[in-house]
Amino acid sequence: MTIALVTGASSGIGAVYARRLAARGHDLVLVARATDRLNALATELRNAHGIAVEVIKADLVDGSQLEPVLRRLRSDPPIDILVNNAGAALIGDFATADPVRMDDLLRLNVVAPTLLASAVVGRMVERGKGAIINIASVLALLPEYSRGIYPATKSYLMTLSQGLAAEVASKGVYVQAVLPAATRTEIYERAGGDASKVPNVMEVEDLVDAALVGFDRKELVTIPPVPDVAAWDAFEKARGVLAAGFGNSKPAARYRA
Secondary structure, eight states, rough: OOOEEEETTOOOOOHHHHHHHHHHTTTTEESSSSSHHHHHHHHHHHHHHHOOEEEEOOOTSHHHHHHHHHHHSSSOOOOOOEEEEEEOOSOOSTOOOOOOHHHHHHIIIIHHHHHHHHHHHHHHHHHTEOOOOOEOOOGOOOOGGOSSHHHHHHEEEEEEHHHHHHGGGGGGGGEEEEOOBBBBBBBBHTOOOOGGSSSSSSOOHHHHHHEEEEEEEETTTEEESSSSSHHHHHHHHHHHHHTTTTTTTSOOOGGOO
């Protein structure tokens, strides 16, 4: 029996991942702040699928609450799939942002998923199998479309995924970055926004189902709303063309006096 640990599992993307993974027969470790929601979901999934479900109440911004989750990732029975889903947004300009709220966002969107992946990947490499799913955002590719540091945190997650995949894919560990566009979750309201004012919002079930198709295909980067994979292939090709110049020992001619 395989075990998946899902952060931010009490609602939205995390809850749907939990339901879909349970339906696939995975035992679960569910992590979130909302105890009542977590317990209700755990009971639902045990009854529906006959799986084992552990619940860990944790605010991943708080290092002391993050630590039990890290210990679980390092312990037995081993975790086979880590879904790094917990995250938040921060509405407003960088110039006027509250430094305390920015620090909290960085802890949740950057520090926590990094440490969680670090806690589990070593054992995955030892066993020659495992998967890490990082929920990023299309804003990782379009940071100018959103103010503040939120796009930067998601760009970090995408870059972490690409770099980690280059390191561990040959050792049997699969890493996937999922880049949702606007998706109908509680993230807008929690940040003080209004989802009803956002156009073309994808339903969370559609997002997760598409992401799992990408997972089954072992995609490194999955962008559910993009209709033609050729667009991503062209982007990657352009990145390779750009990188071809990085090895030059002299500045390009256009930068010489």
